[in-house]
Amino acid sequence: MAGGTPAHPGSGPAATLPAVAPRPTLRDVASAAGVHPATASRALNEATRDLVRPATVAKVRAVAKSLGYQVNPIARSLKTSRSETVGVLVPDLTNPLFPPIVRGVEDELGGSGYTVLTANTDNDPARTSANFAAMQARQVDGFIVLTALLEDPLMQDAAERGVPMVLVNRLTERLDVSAVAGDDASGIARTVDHLVELGHRDIAHVAGPLTVSTGVVRERAFRESMRRHGLRDDRVVVTDVYSEAAGRTAMLGLLDRDRPTAVVGGNDLLAIGCYDALEETGLSCPDDVSVTGFNDMPLMSRLRPPLTSVRVPQYELGVEAARLLLDRLSGRTVTPRVVLLPVTLVVRGSTAPPPRVGA
């Protein structure tokens, strides 16, 4: 309705568009079916239809169908203070890591009639709070949180108040909420095993930020795996952000001192940064240094050399998160659960036996 405030339908000049037929309301259905609106409501609602005589149900539903009636979710939400809507907080949709997860969430929730609200937080506290609040205002029934920042007071508070919430890829001991993540520790362990089997002894780790749980978990797993093999566990460089630039810088630092024969990247981007550093230094991967990644993003098999990485079932992560939330929303489950999905090491061309000593 561009501009203008038509006083009454049809009162304008004939030039106006063929007056958009206003959607029929519950009352329209009710009167057309010769019943009270309340009865129509009950007949139309799955949960209450057995309060109504089957014949009436049939009639109401028939009329509703013929009129093309659809409930107005807004009005319903106002009354029920639920919205059949779920908020998804994602740091940045542009990061290839997240779309599959979000897609999984949408597919699973959509199947149950839920609609998904997405917002990008950039891991920025202000944006996180603002989006979270906006979603709460819209009466979302629950949250799926991919965002790293668990410190957000609003979220903390909401979690404690029992707002349904599932964390993805972000574990936390402090919050008593459900979470789903890939089994990062095992992914790192397998990576280290693989490198050791190839003959590597001097293995370093370019770790992600220790402010997020993936960074912490993977770093800890690296150290443990190395110790398990009786190897030095202290060759770790911690970055402050998962990015190619950070990976490059970290790798250059490693190459400066006595260089390792293999590097376990905290994720694929860091690994790509390692590629850059090696290329700049005139070293070859995997001939001089083996490199591994984590997540196995799209196109990792197309890099030169193809990147050995840990494949995380991202789509399934999203699906599983949605399931946990649905369980919670339906009241079936109340106690938080933590689900770890298995990961697999995908071996490609970036890992090879270490160069022969003195060669």
Place this chain on the structure above:
Amino acid sequence: MAGGTPAHPGSGPAATLPAVAPRPTLRDVASAAGVHPATASRALNEATRDLVRPATVAKVRAVAKSLGYQVNPIARSLKTSRSETVGVLVPDLTNPLFPPIVRGVEDELGGSGYTVLTANTDNDPARTSANFAAMQARQVDGFIVLTALLEDPLMQDAAERGVPMVLVNRLTERLDVSAVAGDDASGIARTVDHLVELGHRDIAHVAGPLTVSTGVVRERAFRESMRRHGLRDDRVVVTDVYSEAAGRTAMLGLLDRDRPTAVVGGNDLLAIGCYDALEETGLSCPDDVSVTGFNDMPLMSRLRPPLTSVRVPQYELGVEAARLLLDRLSGRTVTPRVVLLPVTLVVRGSTAPPPRVGA
């Protein structure tokens, strides 16, 4: 609220959680400020605040802030029959092409207080219709459509009825709606120019599906560009889907007959498929055949060889689409506009002069 229906606040046993403080309503603010709810409403609303004495406005706003009042968008929507919500229909969030666009849309709309509903259609008619209907039911104020299928009867109908709608990357002559896209024709023209400058004369095109506008536009632009250079314009293979597999198959077909010295891919995935075909056939890119892509997806610079491709300003596409929609929603603009954003050819290692004849 797990179970339980507290009759009155505080009536339950002390065991219940510290009674979630119910969000303050307009009435709470009003009574705390000593004014009538209607006055509070006017004071809080930008559009009506000048109907209220400045002092009163100040008081109300102060009280609202101190109480942490936020309007209930649901109640407002019920009254205004707008939802401050926009639906985004995207084929598949998992396709690297789309996240930047969606991100742009969200950033721009979010800045104006709109919330974004996303749904994946997989370019499937049924899913498209279903999602479109669901969003309409939720009273979205408008749509941003990245989906290829323009034949959807619901969408056609909605467009004709004047439902605010902006198409991204999908042009159409049949529908009178706003659209924004990259200037594909010029992108292809520049690509062909580049190849001709390198010395290529025998250039083929692996075209995307002609059921979507990008496929059509790029194919047409290819032919025109070739004719402009006085070259054969009929070396075109049309694929039925934008995928690596389709690109590979198409390329194998081209190599079967007398092979071209350069191939213009309909998009990056098709180009990658061409890489595959060349590798299988023992040919080298760019030594034997040059290859180009379209879109310049992330990591294209990391392929071997790095892919020459046309960079499309995807994020800006999303931003611009959101702007068009906002203009429409605010009633500022009523006539549909079509915006073409400039694209740039990014030359990388996959294009080189053609092999010397008889070499």
Place this chain on the structure above:
DNA sequence: TTGTACGCGTTATCAA
């Protein structure tokens, strides 16, 4: 400039 009164479309509660 502010207050009154009503309705947006639905569902919950009570009464019949």
Place this chain on the structure above:
DNA sequence: TTGATAACGCGTACAA
């Protein structure tokens, strides 16, 4: 089994 009534929280003609 159904009907009547109120209420969710807000915006807005209209009256004061």
